[in-house]
Amino acid sequence: MHKTIVIGGVIGAYGAKFLAENNEVTLIEEHKNENQPVHCAGLISKSGFERLKINPDKFILNKVRGAKFFSQNTSFEIRTNDTKAYVINRKMFDNELLNSAIDSGVRFINERAIDIQVSENFIVETKSSEFRAKNLVMATGANYKLHRKLNLDVPKFLNALQYEIFAECESDMVELHLTKDFFAWIIPVMDYARVGIAGYGNVKEKLDNFIKNLKQHRKVGEILARQAGLIPIYTPKFKTEYKFSDLNLRLAGDAAAQVKATTGGGVVMGCLAARHLADKNYENGWRMEIGNELYLHLMFRKFLNRKSIKYDDMLMLANKHKHIFYSADMDIASKLLKNLTAEFVRHPLMITDIFKILF
Ligand SMILES: Cc1cc2nc3c(=O)[nH]c(=O)nc-3n(C[C@H](O)[C@H](O)[C@H](O)COP(=O)(O)OP(=O)(O)OC[C@H]3O[C@@H](n4cnc5c(N)ncnc54)[C@H](O)[C@@H]3O)c2cc1C
Missing domain, CATH: 3.50.50.60 (FAD/NAD(P)-binding domain)
Structure with missing residues (x-):
């Protein structure tokens, strides 16, 4: 042996x-x-x-059983009847x-x-x-x-910070609030949520600002725990x-x-x-x-980051083509790629960047 x-x-x-x-x-x-x-x-x-x-x-x-995506002015959600993920x-x-x-x-x-x-x-x-x-x-x-x-x-990496905190949210939907370089998340746990952010630079400032904004329209309580870490970025070679x-x-x-x-x-x-x-x-x-x-x-991430100034338009487009996303798998990105319809891909918002990134 x-x-x-x-x-x-x-x-x-x-x-x-x-x-x-x-x-x-x-x-x-x-x-x-x-x-x-x-x-x-x-x-x-x-x-x-x-x-x-x-x-x-x-x-x-x-x-x-689903996820809600938020941009500055709009949102898009995938809500199913089945459990999609566990916390x-x-x-x-x-x-x-x-x-x-x-x-x-x-x-x-x-x-x-x-x-x-x-x-x-x-x-x-x-x-x-x-x-x-x-x-x-x-x-x-x-x-x-x-x-x-x-x-x-x-590898290169993103900084990440997360608080366990009382935050008003739906108990069976995760939230992803798109940011320029990544996103902030709200993940319902039990009577509290995991609220975090990943990105470049000072993530504490970003997370504190995110929570400050959240407090303007939701009940947010005290921080129960703080967890920081790095998220390495996949590099093919x-x-x-x-x-x-x-x-x-x-x-x-x-x-x-x-x-x-x-x-x-x-x-x-x-x-x-x-x-x-x-x-x-x-x-x-x-x-x-x-x-x-x-x-x-990685390609989807690059695509999203290129589109960061057009998140509102992207989410509106996603709303029109919701069916594409329902059978998506959190891990298997190729499933989403296979579901993309010609109409969706040919949309002016998509076509140039998809080709720039893939080829
Ligand atoms: C804020 C945040 C949120 C995340 N959320 C999710 C999520 O929701 N879902 C998901 O799938 N992934 C998530 N991730 C990523 C996930 O946590 C990691 O991908 C996963 O933990 C990787 O496991 P690992 O065993 O490689 O590393 P780790 O879980 O970090 O384990 C490595 C272990 O090795 C030990 N170690 C290191 N060096 C030594 C040494 N010299 N001697 C002895 N022991 C050593 C460390 O102490 C550590 O315990 C998140 C990451 C962050 C930062």
């Missing part, structure tokens, strides 16, 4: 379980349970859980995947990997020990300290597999920027990619499964 060290959290734990089928796996993760900082809105598609073959029942906090408790979710990895034979080390040496083996140093293996997986999230130490590429003579290093999850550029969601895509960690050719394996989808998300 080959020895493999995995450093990281939820994506690392999910991948470690697959690796453990043929490897002796050590998972090094500095956080566990209560001390785990959450930097996630916890919105995961129902279809995503099905794809990952994970039963979400234990960690569901709320169910949502989950990330700590419980992460813990479940960790326990599942441990049950599959993965050795868990609850420590920080302080340093990595590359010699005959990877030597991963923690405060109390050293671990050696020829295979290393870094699923270290959007913390690129170890990338820099090993001279690996680092970002290298996720490195060779150091006979040593093999693989990156997964946010560490590999396997994140949907439309929404910043990385849990489903990261897990789908991590299933390929045990493949002979990892880079090829995960790209075959989700590379095109991540690329399309």
Whole structure:
């Protein structure tokens, strides 16, 4: 059996379980349970859980059946009768995947990997020990300290900030308020909501302004918790597999920027990619499964950002072609592309930019 060290959290734990089928796996993760900082809105598609073959029942906090999009002066909504996504408790979710990895034979080390040496083996140093293996997986999230130490590429990223706060909103609809570079979100949880924003620059100022505006027409209460983080931007050529003579290093999850550029969601895509960690050719394996989808998300994001001054017109157009969006899948962008009608694509608002971005 080959020895493999995995450093990281939820994506690392999910991948470690697959690796453990043929490897002796050590998972090094500095956080566990209560001390785990959450930097996630916890919105995961129902279809995503099905794809990952994970039963979400234990960690569901709320169910949502649609989304409302807001621009400066108008809005557009997709409201269905079915549950489309779950709002989950990330700590419980992460813990479940960790326990599942441990049950599959993965050795868990609850420590920080302080340093990595590359010699005959990877030597991963923690405060109390050293671990050696020829295979290393870094699923270290959007913390690129170890990338820099090993001279690996680092993706570009957006800043994100989220408050858990009492905010008046529909209990089963998420809200996306389009901004110049991304969007602000309101995700109903139980008797509170996760209200956040991602973008470039000072997101605290942006979020505080967003909430100030919200307060003008809705009841908004006190902030219960603050969560900040980075959202890596998917880059098609970002290298996720490195060779150091006979040593093999693989990156997964946010560490590999396997994140949907439309929404910043990385849990489903990261897990789908991590299933390929045990493949002979990892880079090829995960790209075959989700590379095109991540690329399309990136193209949609570029398209939206180009249109930021025309969001009102875009949402009005979307309202006229609502049927296109009803069977869309939060993760599989190609489904939306397939649904686009000639009439929609040929609209003057769409046609020039679609071609500029795709070709
Ligand atoms: C504000 C915000 C909201 C988001 N909302 C959503 C959402 O609603 N839905 C969604 O799908 N995605 C969302 N995301 C993205 C999602 O959180 C990430 O894509 C996902 O957590 C990636 O998982 P990961 O395992 O790669 O990284 P992480 O979840 O960050 O886990 C990495 C773990 O590795 C540990 N680690 C790092 N370095 C070391 C080290 N040297 N030694 C030991 N341990 C180490 C870290 O402490 C961490 O626990 C959001 C992100 C942000 C910032």
